[in-house]
Amino acid sequence: PSDPSERIRFYDYHPAPADVRAEVLEGLSRPQKRLPPKLFYDRRGSQLFDAITELPEYYPTRTEIGILSERGAEIAELLGRHKVLIELGSGSSLKIQTLLAALQPQVYVPVDISREHLLASAQTLAARFTWLHIRAACADYSAPFTLPLESHWSNLTAFFPGSSIGNFDPQDALRFLQRVAQMLGQGGRLLIGVDLRKQPELLHAAYNDAQGVTADFNLNLLVRINRELDADFDLDAFEHRAFFNADKSRVEMHLISLRDQKVHVGGQGFSFARGESIHTECSYKYGIQDFHALAADAGFRPERVWTDSDQRFSVHALRV
Numbered sequence: 001p002s003d004p005s006e007r008i009r010f011y012d013y014h015p016a017p018a019d020v021r022a023e024v025l026e027g028l029s030r031p032q033k034r035l036p037p038k039l040f041y042d043r044r045g046s047q048l049f050d051a052i053t054e055l056p057e058y059y060p061t062r063t064e065i066g067i068l069s070e071r072g073a074e075i076a077e078l079l080g081r082h083k084v085l086i087e088l089g090s091g092s093s094l095k096i097q098t099l100l101a102a103l104q105p106q107v108y109v110p111v112d113i114s115r116e117h118l119l120a121s122a123q124t125l126a127a128r129f130t131w132l133h134i135r136a137a138c139a140d141y142s143a144p145f146t147l148p149l150e151s152h153w154s155n156l157t158a159f160f161p162g163s164s165i166g167n168f169d170p171q172d173a174l175r176f177l178q179r180v181a182q183m184l185g186q187g188g189r190l191l192i193g194v195d196l197r198k199q200p201e202l203l204h205a206a207y208n209d210a211q212g213v214t215a216d217f218n219l220n221l222l223v224r225i226n227r228e229l230d231a232d233f234d235l236d237a238f239e240h241r242a243f244f245n246a247d248k249s250r251v252e253m254h255l256i257s258l259r260d261q262k263v264h265v266g267g268q269g270f271s272f273a274r275g276e277s278i279h280t281e282c283s284y285k286y287g288i289q290d291f292h293a294l295a296a297d298a299g300f301r302p303e304r305v306w307t308d309s310d311q312r313f314s315v316h317a318l319r320v
């Protein structure tokens with residue numbers, strides 16, 4: 001059918017909304033205070049993240065898109081004309097457009113926890129790709145669920161871009177990849193974007209941009225908590241810090257308390273010493289061999305890897 005909405009089916013798995021209060025109170029009660037990075041993405045936070053992807057210093061997004069568009073034909077040749085393309089965390093529809101054009105799957109299955117983003121991007125893509133059928137699944141891809149697929153559909157391909165895998169600790173990354181392998185089944189493939197280890201100076205610049213957008217993105221967590229949990233964080237009394245932790249091969253983002261202070265959150269008090277931090281994000285950086293080892297542990301066979309000429313970012317094809 002030419003009517004875009006007739007080519008969209010919506011499947012609601014009713015993902016449990018984040019229990020923001022419980023997660024924040026638990027995180028702030030630890031000896032090393034922490035907040036989960038998924039809380040960055042309220043309306044303002046999602047806008048700030050989009051702005052980050054356009055910063056001159058933030059290389060990952062444009063490098064990954066460059067790899068996907070320059071290698072689109074090769075990727076399509078390797079993957080073949082598969083029927084089904086699944087996207088885990090479909091957020092912005094930019095990267096998938098490159099892939100849809102190259103692969104021309106019959107069915108696209110975006111999976112996202114945000115109903116709003118999911119429906120908006122399904123409409124855009126159905127209008128743009130007039131031959132495409134979409135089965136949009138509102139679900140939390142970090143928990144097990146059954147995809148809305150026909151049992152006779154085989155050779156599934158999943159796409160997990162943006163180095164989102166970098167936000168997981170190695171243990172969680174392994175568990176996540178194991179679940180994806182199980183979901184795809186024998187013969188399935190995962191196309192995954194992974195940011196690479198590189199000179200600390202380049203990483204430092206990418207997470208400490210000159211315009212301070214990343215700082216605003218980090219501090220917006222406190223704005224959100226003030227609003228949603230009736231908290232009294234003084235935004236002038238915390239500052240953004242990001243650095244590469246070479247031992248753990250990850251960029252860490254923190255919010256640093258600039259003085260001794262007490263903050264009230266959801267009816268509880270939390271003391272901060274001057275210099276004490278809240279750890280807000282880990283962004284793991286992998287060597288290609290390290291990532292292959294992780295993928296193999298999870299039950300994938302590394303099939304092919306594409307990088308940019310500066311070896312900043314990698315896109316892997318993994319096979320179950």
Ligand code: AVJ
Pocket residue numbers: 052060162163164166167207214281282283
């Ligand atoms: C979306 C998790 C891949 O780790 O680079 C950007 C988020 N944090 N700048 C990343 C982020 C600070 C981003 N990921």
